[in-house]
Amino acid sequence: MPHGAGTELVEADETHRSRFRVAGMDCASCASKVESAVRRLSGVADVSVSATAGTLTVTHGGFVADAEIAGAVKAAGYRVTGREGSTAASGHHDHQHGVEDEAGAAGLHGHDHDDFAGPWWRSPKVHLTASCGLALVIAYLVGRAYPAADRWAFLAALAIGLVPVARRAFVALRLGISFSIEMLMTIAAVGAVIIGATEEAAAVVFLFLVGELLEGVAAGRARASIQGLTKLVPKTALVEREGRTAEVPAERLSVGETVLVRPGDRIPADGTVVEGESGVDEAPVTGESVPKRKGVDDPVFAGTINGDGALRVKVTAAARDNTIARVVRLVEEAQEAKAPTERFIDRFSRYYTPAVVAVAALVAVLPPLLAGANWNEWIYKGLAILLIGCPCALVISTPAAIAAGLSAGARRGLLMKGGVVLESLGRITVAALDKTGTLTEGRPKVTDVVSSGRADREVLSLAAALETGSSHPLAKAILDKATEAGAPVPPASEASALGGKGVTAKVGGTSVFLGSVGAASERSSLNEEQSARVEDLRGEGKTVSVLVVDGQVSGLIAMRDEPRADAKVGLERLRELGIRAVMVTGDNARTAAAIASSLGIEPRADLLPEDKQRIVRELQAKGEKVAKVGDGINDAPALAAADVGIAMGGGTDVALETADAAVLHGRVADIARMVDLSRRTMANIKTNIGLSLGLKAVFLVTTILGVTGLWPAILADTGATVLVTANALRLLSARI
Numbered sequence: 083m084p085h086g087a088g089t090e091l092v093e094a095d096e097t098h099r100s101r102f103r104v105a106g107m108d109c110a111s112c113a114s115k116v117e118s119a120v121r122r123l124s125g126v127a128d129v130s131v132s133a134t135a136g137t138l139t140v141t142h143g144g145f146v147a148d149a150e151i152a153g154a155v156k157a158a159g160y161r162v163t164g165r166e167g168s169t170a171a172s173g174h175h176d177h178q179h180g181v182e183d184e185a186g187a188a189g190l191h192g193h194d195h196d197d198f199a200g201p202w203w204r205s206p207k208v209h210l211t212a213s214c215g216l217a218l219v220i221a222y223l224v225g226r227a228y229p230a231a232d233r234w235a236f237l238a239a240l241a242i243g244l245v246p247v248a249r250r251a252f253v254a255l256r257l258g259i260s261f262s263i264e265m266l267m268t269i270a271a272v273g274a275v276i277i278g279a280t281e282e283a284a285a286v287v288f289l290f291l292v293g294e295l296l297e298g299v300a301a302g303r304a305r306a307s308i309q310g311l312t313k314l315v316p317k318t319a320l321v322e323r324e325g326r327t328a329e330v331p332a333e334r335l336s337v338g339e340t341v342l343v344r345p346g347d348r349i350p351a352d353g354t355v356v357e358g359e360s361g362v363d364e365a366p367v368t369g370e371s372v373p374k375r376k377g378v379d380d381p382v383f384a385g386t387i388n389g390d391g392a393l394r395v396k397v398t399a400a401a402r403d404n405t406i407a408r409v410v411r412l413v414e415e416a417q418e419a420k421a422p423t424e425r426f427i428d429r430f431s432r433y434y435t436p437a438v439v440a441v442a443a444l445v446a447v448l449p450p451l452l453a454g455a456n457w458n459e460w461i462y463k464g465l466a467i468l469l470i471g472c473p474c475a476l477v478i479s480t481p482a483a484i485a486a487g488l489s490a491g492a493r494r495g496l497l498m499k500g501g502v503v504l505e506s507l508g509r510i511t512v513a514a515l516d517k518t519g520t521l522t523e524g525r526p527k528v529t530d531v532v533s534s535g536r537a538d539r540e541v542l543s544l545a546a547a548l549e550t551g552s553s554h555p556l557a558k559a560i561l562d563k564a565t566e567a568g569a570p571v572p573p574a575s576e577a578s579a580l581g582g583k584g585v586t587a588k589v590g591g592t593s594v595f596l597g598s599v600g601a602a603s604e605r606s607s608l609n610e611e612q613s614a615r616v617e618d619l620r621g622e623g624k625t626v627s628v629l630v631v632d633g634q635v636s637g638l639i640a641m642r643d644e645p646r647a648d649a650k651v652g653l654e655r656l657r658e659l660g661i662r663a664v665m666v667t668g669d670n671a672r673t674a675a676a677i678a679s680s681l682g683i684e685p686r687a688d689l690l691p692e693d694k695q696r697i698v699r700e701l702q703a704k705g706e707k708v709a710k711v712g713d714g715i716n717d718a719p720a721l722a723a724a725d726v727g728i729a730m731g732g733g734t735d736v737a738l739e740t741a742d743a744a745v746l747h748g749r750v751a752d753i754a755r756m757v758d759l760s761r762r763t764m765a766n767i768k769t770n771i772g773l774s775l776g777l778k779a780v781f782l783v784t785t786i787l788g789v790t791g792l793w794p795a796i797l798a799d800t801g802a803t804v805l806v807t808a809n810a811l812r813l814l815s816a817r818i
Contacts, residue, residue: 097143098128104155107133107801108298110477111254111263114159118257119158123150134485135414138162159253181789185597211291214243218288221281236280243287244271259315260575261435263472264485270465274792277458277465282792285468289793293800297478297807311493314385319350322394324808331695333401334383343393348385351394352404355380360391363613364747403650409746410500413492422505423767424480431473438471442570445786457772457786466795470778475802479770483808486762490813495746503742506726508760513656513753514627514698514720517667517677518732521750522643524713528553528563529624530640532615541637542569543623545629548596550574584627595630598641602628606635608751642673650681652750659757666694666702666720696721711745711753728753759813767811770806777802 108114113131115590120129120140128141140151152162217239244267259265267290274283320342327342332350340356343349349362351453356692361373364386375391376382382395384404397421401407429810449455484501491498500503515521527562533540546564549557550571553713564571575586575595584597595605602608608616608628612635619626624640646652653663665685667674674687686697694710698720701708710717710724713731721727727741730748745752784790 091672097141098146099139099141100148100165102138102140102151102155102162103227104131104136104138105161105163107131107136107160108302109133109294109474110481113476114259115158115254115257115262116155116160118259119154120151122257123154132414132481132485134481134798137414139415140309157253158257159250159664186573205298207291207295210243210246211288211295214239214288214291217242218284221284225281229445233280236284237275240275240280240284243284243291244268244426247271247287247290261439261473262379263474264470266439266472268798270468270792273461273465275460279462279792285793286416286796289796290800293796293804296804301507311385311410314348315404315406316348316350320344327330335397335401337397337400339397341395341397343382343388343395345388345390345392347388349382349388349393349395350777351384351395351401352396352399353382353397354381355393356396357394358392360393361389363389392807408431409492409497410718412497413488415499420541422502424484427477427480427771431477434476435471435473441467442467442471447501459554461714463785463793466790466792467782469792469795470781470785472799474799475774475777475806476771476804479806480767480775480811482807483766483813486810487759487766488532490816491756492761492815494752496752496759497746498756499742503726504760506760507709507743507757508764510661510709510726512701512706513661513663513664513709513711514694514701514724515683515750515753516694516717516730517665517669517674518643519713519748520711521649521665521681521683522645522677522790525643526559526625526641527644528559529642529644530619530638531563532612532638532640534612534636535634536631536636538637539567539569539631541639542567542633543571544589544594544636545596545597545627545639546571546589547574548577548594552585556627556641560627560639561769573727591687593632596627597629599626602630602635606633608635612638613681621672621676623673642676645677646679646748646750649750652752652754653681653683655751656757659754659761661754664697666697666710691717691719693730697788698723709753728756762816764815766810770809773806773809774802777805 104116107116110133114131115282117129117131117710118140120126120138121531123142123146125146126140126142130139131137138155139153140146142151148162148165155162164354179791201241218236221239222233224235224378247264248268251262251268254262254264271283271287273285312762316332318329319335320327321330321335322340322342335351341353345360355376355378357378359375359377362376363373364383365730379400379754382393383406384399384401385406399405442464446461448455449460452704481501484504487497487504488501492502494658498507518524531541533541541614542560544562546569549560550559572589574587577585579585580597580601582598583601584595586593586595588594595602599608614630615638616626617639619640622640622641622642627639627641628635629637629639656663657783663683665674665678665681665683665687666788667685667687668689670693671685671687674685678685689697694712694717698710702725704721708724709726709728710720711728711730712721712803713729719739721729726743729741731743731744731746743756745756781795
């Protein structure tokens with residue numbers, strides 16, 4: 083497909099989804115203007131905008147060029163600074179070529195995407211606010227020194243702040259947005275000048291700019307909270323090429339290359355350890371504070387910190403596809419999807435603002451017409467009510483909290499794909515959890531060593547000698563236990579695997595067999611005590627291997643996929659939140675019952691994928707809100723059927739790309755943390771709505787009574803906007 087000069091044409095019969103970075107957005111009003119401008123383009127099917135993330139996603143067909151989209155954004159008063167990718171119905175294309183328009187229209191809006199990335203005093207928004215404030219002070223001094231010039235001095239100060247605002251108002255009007263905050267501000271300021279309240283008009287415009295400045299700071303902080311994750315990945319990497327080690331930019335690493343990670347260095351890319359062993363601090367990606375031991379064939383993630391040993395790592399993902407980049411991308415896309423409460427507030431504001439404008443007009447006109455009241459006095463009150471009616475605080479109350487909640491979760495390894503998911507989690511009443519890999523570690527461990535005539539360590543030594551080199555999960559469990567117990571592993575010879583039965587070899591001249599109970603019984607009989615012990619262990623859901631040395635049973639080794647360390651605590655936390663937990667597993671009933679009994683959870687066993695889906699449907703039919711928690715592959719039907727599907731994983735493709743939410747570090751307790759975060763976020767939203775509407779109600783009454791005027795009225799909106807944004811940002815630092 084040809085493309086050039088930042089423009090890419092798409093075939094007429096394809097539907098593409100393209101994502102752009104947009105400079106200058108920091109409130110819901112900004113997002114609304116960009117959305118309206120882009121929706122007007124021919125061939126555009128859908129538009130999603132996140133002011134918090136500074137992103138624009140466009141679903142389009144036909145010959146829609148990047149330059150057309152950038153032009154529409156520019157016409158709205160903003161600027162496209164980059165294009166991140168395009169997904170077509172016929173395939174997937176990833177691009178990172180820029181769509182830059184340096185001329186832009188940042189001045190039209192008064193600020194830039196990178197306003198607060200550097201020193202704050204370099205921000206255009208700061209310059210505009212400072213200029214208006216300085217002009218206001220000069221006007222006051224001129225008025226004191228030359229009273230005759232008072233009005234003209236304040237008019238000049240007003241013009242400095244109002245002209246950019248008015249330009250934005252008319253841009254919004256051209257896009258079909260009649261009741262924008264800028265339009266209401268412009269009408270109120272001009273009206274105040276007409277009735278002689280020039281000084282107050284200038285003060286109101288200045289306060290409005292201050293409020294916008296604070297909004298920008300808050301939006302920048304919210305954006306930086308998730309974007310800051312990308313800074314965890316080091317700028318350079320030590321790559322091995324042609325037998326030599328060279329330092330190269332980490333973003334240029336290719337899949338398949340091998341990098342050297344020294345102790346204390348951050349790992350530059352997602353990869354697999356090919357040599358070395360070390361403790362790796364995965365807190366930046368998973369939130370897990372305890373370092374994990376990593377050895378050959380273990381996965382490692384970009385941005386995590388290598389501990390005490392050097393590692394050679396084979397790169398498995400390019401820079402833009404590493405775990406951190408994908409988490410950031412998924413969270414930003416989630417912020418574009420509106421939550422049900424946000425959609426309701428949007429619909430409400432469409433009627434609320436015109437209604438307030440109508441009330442303001444009636445307040446300004448009816449008392450003078452019907453009661454002969456003073457026109458200037460009631461027009462003044464009407465203008466104040468006009469400012470009170472600005473919907474910014476109300477409209478931002480929900481997306482600000484949702485964005486903060488999504489970002490707070492992502493930084494702690496709790497990935498939720500959108501406001502709908504974040505809201506739904508708080509209403510969950512039942513959690514249906516898979517067993518293997520969800521409630522349990524997903525790999526067997528040696529739980530019991532029962533020796534007969536030999537020491538436990540000797541039993542482990544002989545068993546490990548037979549299993550050396552095997553990749554079977556049970557073999558790895560025995561080898562891990564031998565290492566943990568410090569049991570030496572002697573060399574074995576004449577090793578032979580007996581299909582479905584076990585393995586035999588010579589160890590120090592002794593014939594040794596390790597295998598199933600049935601196969602061992604063919605070589606040596608188990609005594610009554612040993613047989614009883616085998617049945618007891620099997621009753622606990624454990625797999626038993628028998629060690630036979632020179633025809634004599636020398637020991638039993640029992641293994642089981644054990645519950646995660648925090649599984650019991652995690653289930654208790656769910657119960658504390660009023661959520662019932664059910665185990666749904668394809669494993670046999672005896673093993674499921676043993677694990678369920680130790681965890682205090684109701685088991686449903688011997689289930690096929692369709693059975694798990696049926697159970698979810700049955701629970702929903704009883705009025706339950708169900709979260710299905712699993713590995714994201716075998717549980718796909720149930721995950722899709724549940725109200726919320728949650729994938730457990732350690733930053734894998736499954737954990738990031740399937741289900742509605744993902745617990746990146748696989749802790750059962752994190753499911754309860756997700757629910758708690760959801761409920762906190764919804765409580766935050768209710769507080770924000772109460773703050774914004776409450777302040778407006780108070781100022782509405784005091785304005786009609788004549789207690790407050792224009793400049794306090796603007797605080798009912800810009801002040802409330804700052805308050806609700808600051809309240810939402812508390813979620814970023816909340817303990818979960």
